[in-house]
Amino acid sequence: MDGKKVKAIIFDLDNTLIETGLAGDVALQKTGELLKTALALNDETVSSVCERYMQKLFHDHYDPSAGRSIDEVRVGHWQDSIQEVAGSRVPASLAAQCYYTWKESRLALLTLSPETRDLLGRLRRSYKLLLLTNGVPQTQREKVRASGCEDFFDEVVVGGEHAEQKPFASIFRLCFDMLEVGPGDCVMVGDSLEADIQGGFNAGVLASVWINSAGGGGGGGDVPSGSAQPDFTIPTVLDLPGVLDRLECGC
Template sequence: MDSVSIKAILFDLDNTLIDTAGANRRAIQKVEALLGARFGQDDVRKIYKGFELKLLQETYDPSGSVGIDQNTRLEQLAIPDPVQALLEDLRETHKLLLLTNGVAQTQWEKIKAVRCEELFHAVVVGGEHTEEKPAPSIFQHCFSLLGVGPQNCVMVGDSLDTDILGGVNAGVRASVWVNANGRDVPPGASARPDYTITTVLELPKILSALK
């Protein structure tokens, strides 16, 4: 390894710091249970499928054209205590930035719900910018906000197509893939991570290796 120091860490939000996919599943199950007390099974299935479709569209559709009451999902979201403790420790030695794609209103509702804004030196929501991850422009914006160069940064996220590809193209010192399911990098993956971990709690060992 060269002697360039790691001064900043860029974190993805969904399924990196918070279990958005799990919260979605729990929200759908809760809605299904509530509906089951009021409607017949066939009606429940129809409503349930519609709710599931809208939730998925809201999560992945960058147009933001789908709007539903998110309270059921938001109440399921939280940053686990060990992850919060890790961020608090890292904040003492590194500049931390939260970089998340998605509709601005939706992402800010999640950020406020988990009360994580104060853990970061800066928060960048892709929906508020012309381009989102993996576009180099939004990473350059992050570097500028923190006053660091890409070679001083690590990008941590769960998506090969946005977090890892974006970090690699932006020239970060290292890209760290949070691979909770233990799956292999697909042969045709858009980018290959420098490091793979199953949880962000393993990040300190990567940072030690980069010193």
């Protein structure tokens, strides 16, 4: 790697390397079918239950010191969502069935595409690679195992296992130390302006690359006012080699 400007690449996981959003949509559809059969709910009510669950999931601040596992907490989210929308008490067994249908269906789809696997394999021959993902340790480790990411990375760091997560600079400094590189040797790649791009800026990386699947190609994309500004914007991680070529040549 001597002579290269880029020595290491730090990747986000969700919606960067794996399609977590799409997998979640499919998992909700399967769970909705279960609810319709079990409780004879109409499509509108099922949709409302699923939406309520996702709201609870989004606002969930899991505290392991409370004495409940993340699985138990999320079973509770399903039970509460069904009761709040449908207005009837739900057996814990049904709530658990909903949760594990959703969880297992989602994990089954969280795989690296053949193209992404090929990309990571090629990149690892030239760069050190580290996977840095925020979230609850159990949940994120399950995603890492399901996707097979461990085979392609020198290190895997789950933010929830440390005092601070992205965008705090401390988690990036840990990554630099693990890879034995400096911030100016690294590129940060992720889909979140708030966590990945701002985090890369806070840590002083050489360049940040925003995966904006809705923004099209050409290095553009709509960055909201006040958000961290990525150095590069691409619609898919598969376009990363072009960015790396530009960094190496100073284009």
